Amino acid sequence: MNTTLEILTKFLYKTADDQLIIGHRNSEWTGIGPILEEDIAFSSIAQDKIGHAYSIYSILHEQLNQGIPDIIGFTRNENEFWSCQLVEHPIGEYDFSLVRHFLFDNAEFIRFNELSNCTYEPLAKLSNKIKGEIKYHVFHADSWMSQLANGTEESKNRIQIAINTLLPIAFSIFEPIENESELQTNFSITSELELQTKWFALISEKLNSWGYSLPINFDLTQHLGGRNGKHTPFLQPLIVEMTEVFRLDPEAKW
């Protein structure tokens, strides 16, 4: 990668790819949520996320000479997706999906809040919109995390186990792209390390206040690689499923 615009392009791709893949995973709860309200919540959040991905891909198309959103969303293979590894893991049981949703959306709220102050105008304006929507994703995740801490021993234990499993993977959200410092210099885009520091302080405070504990001594590097196209075996089957209808008829009108 050489020019600032190439680095910005990759940054927008990885940001949008995270939203698209988590959006697809969230949508897998449609029809099978543990209660109707949760079915609707995960489906609505999925719709928001896919909308966020679409809007960021639209910036890539309109400002940075990339293909139309459907093409760039649906015609790449796993090694061309720059999403982090956290978002591609299967939905598991509800506790797993809820804790991922909590860890991811608290991070993304901070991210889009910061991006709304960056100097790349199309992204700043869009982020101002997106941050208002993610606020509701955070309200949703936080209220269930807190309720399940005060539920039964089983509910609290299940969430704790999911936290222990997912926290190390969640650091993959902040895996930087190469030469990201160029983005700070040219567009005042906050570094991943700064986001990670703010996020970790925020989630630690919330988790402790609900009576959960944070795992210690884990390896922060073993889930990295997504930003360079290195993924778990879970991503390619997701892409195959996500693009199935598109591949049947790429010209279809809806």
Add this chain to the structure above:
Amino acid sequence: MSTIDDVWKALEQVMDPEIPVLSVVDLGIITGVEMENEQIRISLTPTFAGCPAIRYIENSIVEKLNELGFQNVTVKTTFDVTWTSDMISDKGRELLKNFGLAPPKKHCGNISMKTAEQVTCPYCGSQNTDMKSLFGSTLCRTLHECRACLQAFEGFKPI
């Protein structure tokens, strides 16, 4: 010779497809109308980035304006102005209430869980209501129940 005011009046006849009593003007999503050399340019800001109705609304604006005799209409969706639920007009709030959808509280940018939770029942006017879910049948709705009249209802999400 038609004027910009005529275009605004015509836009009041274009309804939101998900809330058919509310025009795009009362919803507050029209952020600009320009007329220049017979060209009419309308700017639209989405209520939600992922709102599936945007293309539909763009088309209905062009269709309705053509039907009313305005030619050369283009609609551009942009995030130049960020839509908030505070942009719904007072008339729009009244229409929402009569439609059975609780209007969003004015929040001036300060939104907490309470802003979404504390909703007045659009059926009986009681403030003794309970929020059932932050998410409803469309992206912009929440689910509630009135403890006074026992009616289940939806609210328009403060955003």
